[in-house]
Amino acid sequence: MTSYLSHLECTICGAEYPSDRLSGVSPCCGKVLYARYDLPRIRAEVDRDRLAERTPNMWRFAELLPVDDPDNIVTLGEGGTPLMELKNLEQALGVSNLYVKEEGLNPTGTFKARGIAAAISKGLELGATGFTMPSAGNAAGAAAAYCARAGLSAKLNLVDGLIGDAGRQAVAVAQEQGLFDLSTLKEPYRAEGKKSMGLELAMQFGWRMPEAIIYPAGGGTGIIGMHKGFLELLELGWIKGDLPKFIAVQAEGCQPIVKAFHEGKDTAEPWPNATTVADGLRVPGPFADYLMLHAIRDTGGTALAVSDADMIAAMYELATAEGIFACPEGAATLVGYKRLIAEGFLRKDETTVLFNTGSGYKYLQLIEGVKG
Amino acid sequence: MTSYLSHLECTICGAEYPSDRLSGVSPCCGKVLYARYDLPRIRAEVDRDRLAERTPNMWRFAELLPVDDPDNIVTLGEGGTPLMELKNLEQALGVSNLYVKEEGLNPTGTFKARGIAAAISKGLELGATGFTMPSAGNAAGAAAAYCARAGLSAKLNLVDGLIGDAGRQAVAVAQEQGLFDLSTLKEPYRAEGKKSMGLELAMQFGWRMPEAIIYPAGGGTGIIGMHKGFLELLELGWIKGDLPKFIAVQAEGCQPIVKAFHEGKDTAEPWPNATTVADGLRVPGPFADYLMLHAIRDTGGTALAVSDADMIAAMYELATAEGIFACPEGAATLVGYKRLIAEGFLRKDETTVLFNTGSGYKYLQLIEGVKG
Numbered sequence: 013m014t015s016y017l018s019h020l021e022c023t024i025c026g027a028e029y030p031s032d033r034l035s036g037v038s039p040c041c042g043k044v045l046y047a048r049y050d051l052p053r054i055r056a057e058v059d060r061d062r063l064a065e066r067t068p069n070m071w072r073f074a075e076l077l078p079v080d081d082p083d084n085i086v087t088l089g090e091g092g093t094p095l096m097e098l099k100n101l102e103q104a105l106g107v108s109n110l111y112v113k114e115e116g117l118n119p120t121g122t123f124k125a126r127g128i129a130a131a132i133s134k135g136l137e138l139g140a141t142g143f144t145m146p147s148a149g150n151a152a153g154a155a156a157a158y159c160a161r162a163g164l165s166a167k168l169n170l171v172d173g174l175i176g177d178a179g180r181q182a183v184a185v186a187q188e189q190g191l192f193d194l195s196t197l198k199e200p201y202r203a204e205g206k207k208s209m210g211l212e213l214a215m216q217f218g219w220r221m222p223e224a225i226i227y228p229a230g231g232g233t234g235i236i237g238m239h240k241g242f243l244e245l246l247e248l249g250w251i252k253g254d255l256p257k258f259i260a261v262q263a264e265g266c267q268p269i270v271k272a273f274h275e276g277k278d279t280a281e282p283w284p285n286a287t288t289v290a291d292g293l294r295v296p297g298p299f300a301d302y303l304m305l306h307a308i309r310d311t312g313g314t315a316l317a318v319s320d321a322d323m324i325a326a327m328y329e330l331a332t333a334e335g336i337f338a339c340p341e342g343a344a345t346l347v348g349y350k351r352l353i354a355e356g357f358l359r360k361d362e363t364t365v366l367f368n369t370g371s372g373y374k375y376l377q378l379i380e381g382v383k384g
Numbered sequence: 385m386t387s388y389l390s391h392l393e394c395t396i397c398g399a400e401y402p403s404d405r406l407s408g409v410s411p412c413c414g415k416v417l418y419a420r421y422d423l424p425r426i427r428a429e430v431d432r433d434r435l436a437e438r439t440p441n442m443w444r445f446a447e448l449l450p451v452d453d454p455d456n457i458v459t460l461g462e463g464g465t466p467l468m469e470l471k472n473l474e475q476a477l478g479v480s481n482l483y484v485k486e487e488g489l490n491p492t493g494t495f496k497a498r499g500i501a502a503a504i505s506k507g508l509e510l511g512a513t514g515f516t517m518p519s520a521g522n523a524a525g526a527a528a529a530y531c532a533r534a535g536l537s538a539k540l541n542l543v544d545g546l547i548g549d550a551g552r553q554a555v556a557v558a559q560e561q562g563l564f565d566l567s568t569l570k571e572p573y574r575a576e577g578k579k580s581m582g583l584e585l586a587m588q589f590g591w592r593m594p595e596a597i598i599y600p601a602g603g604g605t606g607i608i609g610m611h612k613g614f615l616e617l618l619e620l621g622w623i624k625g626d627l628p629k630f631i632a633v634q635a636e637g638c639q640p641i642v643k644a645f646h647e648g649k650d651t652a653e654p655w656p657n658a659t660t661v662a663d664g665l666r667v668p669g670p671f672a673d674y675l676m677l678h679a680i681r682d683t684g685g686t687a688l689a690v691s692d693a694d695m696i697a698a699m700y701e702l703a704t705a706e707g708i709f710a711c712p713e714g715a716a717t718l719v720g721y722k723r724l725i726a727e728g729f730l731r732k733d734e735t736t737v738l739f740n741t742g743s744g745y746k747y748l749q750l751i752e753g754v755k756g
Contacts, residue, residue, distance in 0.1 A: 067588075068440035068464055088707055089466025089486060092440055096461060100535050114461060117489050120709070121745055157707030163472050165704075216439075332537075335460055335529030337492070373493055373745040 013066075013074040013082060016054050020045040020200055023303060031078070034138045037198050044300050045200040046240065047078050051247050060250045063215065068092035070126055070208035076244060077130060077208065078201050084137040086162045088119035090129045091208050095216040095365070100333045101346075107353060109363040111222070112336060113213060116371030122292075122339070123209065123369045124154040127233055130205030131194050132158045140192035144185045146171075146178030148230075148291035150370055155194065174286060175295055196231035197300040203237040210238030213365060214251050222256045224364040226348050228341035229260035229269055229315070230295040232304035234367065239307035256365075258313040260304065261348040263288030266296055267317040269304055274315070278302055289320045289378060290340040292369065314357060318347040324378055331372070339375050342368030385438075385446040385454060388426050392417045392572055395675060403450070406510045406564060408571050416672050417572040418612065419450050423619050432622045435587065440464035442498055442580035448616060449502060449580065450573050456509040458534045460491035462501045463580050467588040467737070472705045473718075479725060481735040483594070484708060485585060488743030494664075494711070495581065495741045496526040499605055502577030503566050504530045512564035516557045518543075518550030520602075520663035522742055527566065546658055547667055568603035569672040578609030579616075585737060586614065586623050594628045596736040598720050600713035601632035601641055601687070602667040604676035606739065611679035628737075629685040632676065633720040635660030638668055639689040641676055646687070650674055661692045661750060662712040664741065686729060690719040696750055703744070711747050714740030 020029040022038035023046055029035060031047065038045045054075050066072035070091025071082075079085050094117065098110045115123035128151065132143060142164055145155055156166035169185075171178040179195055186193040197203060214221055221242060227235050235258050245251045262270050266286035272279065282297035298304065308315055326343035330336045338346075345366040352358040372379070392401040394410035395418055401407060403419065410417045426447050438444035442463025443454075451457050466486045474482050487495035500523065504515060514536060517527055528538035541557075543550040551567055558565040569575060586593055593614060599607050607630050617623045634642050638658035644651065654669035670676065680687055698715035702708045710718075717738040724730040744751070 065436045069466065087466075087468070089468060089489065092464065094441065094459075094461025094491075096459070100533070114491075117461065117491065119466075119486075119489065119707075121743070157703075157709070159707070160704055161472070161707035331529075332532055335491075335531070335533035337529070371493070371745065373743065376748070 015078055015080050016050045016075050017047055017078045017080070018050045019048050021048050032138070034135065034140055034192060035200060036193065044197045044303060047200045047204050049076060049244065051244060055248050060219065070129070070205065070212070073208055073211045076211065076241070078134045078204050079130070079137055081137065084133055086133045086136065086158050087129055088125065088157060088161055090118050090125040091212060093117050093212070095213065098334050104333060105350065105353065107360040109361055110349070111363070111365045113209065113365050113367050114336065115209070115367060115369045116337070116339065116342070120150070120154045120157045121371040121374050122150040122154065123206070123234065123367070124151045126205035126208055127202030128154040128158050128194070128205065131199060131201040132162060134201045135192050135194070136162060142189065142191040143194050144182045144189070144191040145194040146175050146182045148175055148294055150292055150374065176297055195299070196233055197236070203233050203240065206233045206237030207241035209234060209367070210241035211245065213238070214242065214245055219251050221251055221253060222363040222365045224257040224259060224313070224358055224362055225367065226259045226261060226345040226364060227367045228290070228293055228344050228369055229262055229304060230292045230298070230341070232269070232298050232300050234369065235260060235307050236300055236303045239311070255311045258307045258311045259348060259352065260308055260313070260315040261344045262315065262317045263290050263293040263323070263344070264317045264319045266294050268296060268298065269301065270315040270317045272301065272305055273308060278305060280305070290323060290344060292339070292341045293344070314352070316348050316351060318344045322347045327372060327378065336368060337372035338368040339370035339372055340378060342366070342370060387450055387452050388422045388447050389419055389450045389452070390422045391420050393420050404510070406507065406512055408565065416569045416675060419572045419576050421448060421616065423616060427620050432591065442501070442577065442584070445580055445583045448583065448613070450506045450576050451502070451509055453509065456505055458505045458508065458530050459501055460497065460529060460533055462490050462497040463584060465489050465584070467585065470706050476705060477722065477725065479732040481733055482721070483735070483737045485581065485737050485739050486708065487581070487739060487741050488709070488711065488714070492522070492526045492529045493743040493746050494522040494526065495578070495606065495739075496523045498577035498580055499574030500526040500530050500566070500577065503571060503573040504534060506573045507564050507566070508534060514561065514563040515566050516554045516561070516563040517566040518547050518554045520547055520666055522664055522746065548669055567671070568605055569608070569675075575605050575609040575612065578605045579613035581606060581739070582610030582613035583617065585610070586617055591623050593623055593625060594735040594737045596629040596631060596685070596730055596734055597739065598631045598633060598717040598736060599739045600662070600665055600716050600741055601634055601676060602664045602713070603670050604641070604672050606741065607632060607679050608672055608675045611683070627683045630679045630683045631685045631720060631724065632680055632687040633716045634687065634689045635662050635665040635695070635716070636689045636691045638666050640668060640670065641673065642687040642689045644673065644677055645680060650677055652677070662695060662716060664711070664713045665716070686724070688720050688723060690716050694719045699744060699750065708740065709744035710740040711742035711744055712750060714738070714742060
C-alpha cells in the first residue's frame with residue numbers, strides 16, 4: 013500500500029512537473045496542478061477486489077493518493093462514510109434510486125477532512141513545517157484538527173470580509189511566516205483527498221457509477237476531485253460506462269458557476285455582494301471555475317441555484333423524513349433534485365447521489381428553538 | 385448474513401424466554417434480559433476473517449446481532465468508527481499503546497446510535513409501532529433520528545428533573561399510547577448494539593483484546609455490552625486471552641458505581657442531588673448497576689470519579705494534542721487514564737482504549753468564546 017504518484021501536470025497546457033517538492037499553482041500558467049499516477053502499473057499490480065478488506069477510511073485507496081510513506085499519513089479516520097438509499101423520500105416523491113452520501117460523519121463533521129488530511133500529510137512529507145489557508149469555517153476547523161494531530165499548533169485569524177479577502181491574507185501570512193498555503197486548488201493535493209469520495213462511491217455501488225451526482229459547489233474541489241477520480245478508475249478498467257452527470261447546486265445569493273454555465277462561458281465572473289447562510293457556498297470567485305464548468309459540461313450535467321429558505325426547509329425535511337441532520341449546503345442538493353425531477357432534467361428512476369457535505373451540528377444557529 | 389439469536393435469558397436466575405416477541409425486563413426477577421445466540425452454529429458456519437470484507441458498519445456482525453431479516457434493519461451507517469493511537473499524548477505523557485475509539489463519528493454524533501439502531505430495528509421486527517424513552521439528550525437524539533429513518537414520527541417532552549423522573553414518565557407514556565419503552569437495559573437489544581463496539585475493537589486489534597478499556601459510565605450499557613461481546617467472541621474461539629480491565633469513569637457529582645465498587649457492594653445506591661456538565665453521566669441510579677459492577681470486578685478493573693473542570697480541561701487537551709473534539713464524558717476517560725498511570729494501577733505500556741462516546745459539537749456550550 014504505497015502511492016503510485018508519478019508527477020504533476022498543468023490543467024491548462026499539460027506541462028509536467030516533478031512531484032517530489034512542495035508545489036502550488038502551475039509555474040507555466042498559474043493555474044491548477046493535477047497529481048498524476050502510474051495507472052498502467054496500478055492496473056498490473058493492484059487487485060481492485062481486495063480493497064474492501066482494508067481499514068475503511070479513505071487511505072484504503074492509498075495507491076491513488078499522493079502520500080509515499082504510510083508513516084507520513086496524518087489521519088483521524090476520514091472517509092469510509094455511509095451511502096444510504098432514501099427510501100422514505102423516494103416514496104414521498106414518487107421516485108426511486110435516490111441516495112445520500114453522508115459526509116457529515118467525517119472527523120470535524122464535514123467532507124473537508126478528506127482534502128485537508130491528504131494535503132497536510134503530503135505537505136509534511138515534502139518538508140512543509142506549517143500551513144495556512146482561508147476558510148469560511150469548515151476547512152479551517154479541519155485544518156486545525158489535522159495540524160493538532162500532526163503535532164503542529166493552529167491559530168485562527170478572523171477576517172472581516174469574504175473568503176477572497178481571507179485568501180489574500182493567507183498568502184501574506186504564508187510568505188511572512190514560512191507557512192505552506194493550502195488555499196483551495198492552489199496546491200495539488202486537497203483535490204486528491206476529495207477524489208476519494210468518488211472512489212468510495214464507485215466501490216459502494218459495486219464498482220459502478222451512479223447516473224447523477226448533485227453536489228453543493230463552493231470552491232468546487234468535490235466535483236473536480238470526483239470527476240478526476242472516475243476518469244482514473246475508467247483508465248484502470250476498474251469501472252466501465254458513462255460518467256455520472258455532475259450537477260452543481262449554488263445559493264441564489266452566490267451563483268457564479270450557475271451564471272457562467274447557463275451563459276455558455278468557460279470561466280466565471282466574481283459574484284458581487286455574495287450572501288447565503290450556507291458558509292461553504294459563499295465563494296464568489298472560485299479559482300478552479302474552469303475545471304468545475306468542464307466537469308459539468310463533460311458529463312451532461314447542469315447547475316442551478318436555490319434559496320436559503322429552501323435549503324433550511326430541506327434540512328428539516330431530511331431530518332424528519334430520513335433522520336439525517338444535514339448542513340444547508342447538503343440540504344440544497346435535495347432542493348435541486350426535486351426541481352430537476354419536476355423539470356424533467358432527471359428521470360424519476362435515475363440513480364442519483366445527493367452529497368451531504370457536513371453535519372447540521374455545525375449550523376445549529378439555523379435551527380429554531382435551539383439553545384445558543 | 386442473518387441473526388443466530390436463539391433466546392433471552394434472565395441475568396439473575398438464568399431463566400430462559402423466547403425471543404420471538406417484544407420483551408422488557410425478565411418476568412421472573414424484574415431485571416435485565418440478555419440476548420443469547422447459537423454460538424456453536426456460528427462457530428461452525430461463519431468465517432471470522434471474511435467479516436472485514438463487509439460494509440464497515442456495525443451490521444457486519446449481523447450473526448451476533450438480533451435482527452432476523454436484513455430488510456428490517458433501520459440504519460444510518462452506525463458503527464465502523466476509527467480506532468486511533470494517540471501518539472502525541474503518548475509522547476507528552478511518557479506512555480505507549482494508548483488508543484481512542486472515536487464514537488463521535490456515529491450518526492447523531494454519539495455511540496447511542498448503535499444501541500438505538502439495534503433496539504428500534506428489532507422492536508419493529510417484533511411488531512412495535514412506536515417507541516418512548518427517557519434521555520439526557522444523546523439517546524433521544526438518536527431515537528428521533530432512527531424513528532424518522534423508520535418512517536415514524538418523534539416527539540420531545542422536556543421533563544423538569546433527572547433521568548429517573550423522565551423514566552417514570554416514559555413508562556406512563558408507553559402504557560397510555562401503546563409505545564414500546566426503550567429505557568436503558570429495560571429491553572434486551574440496546575445492549576446488543578453497544579456490544580458491537582467491543583466486536584469492532586477486537587477486529588481492529590487484529591482479533592485481540594486491549595489490556596484495559598476506560599469508559600464513561602452512565603447507564604452502563606457500553607461496558608455491559610462490550611463485556612458480553614468479548615465473552616461471546618471467546619466462546620466462538622475468535623479471540624483468546626484475558627478480558628480487558630473495564631474501568632468506569634464517573635463524574636464527582638454523580639458517582640454511584642464508584643462508591644459501590646469501592647465499598648465492595650454488588651449494587652449501587654442512588655446518588656443524591658446528581659450534578660455534572662456531562663449529561664450522559666448524570667444517571668444517579670442505573671438499573672443495571674449489578675452488571676456494571678460485575679464487569680468491572682470480573683476483569684480486574686476499577687472505578688473512579690473526575691471533576692467537571694478536569695473533564696473540560698481534557699476536552700481542550702484532546703483537541704489541541706490530537707485534533708479530537710471529544711464530549712466531556714469522553715474527555716473524562718483521559719483524566720482517568722492519567723490518574724491511573726500516576727497511581728500505578730495501569731502500566732505505562734499497557735494497551736489501553738479510551739472511549740470518546742460522542743462529539744464535542746454536541747457540547748458547544750462548554751467551549752469558551754463559541755457564538756451561541
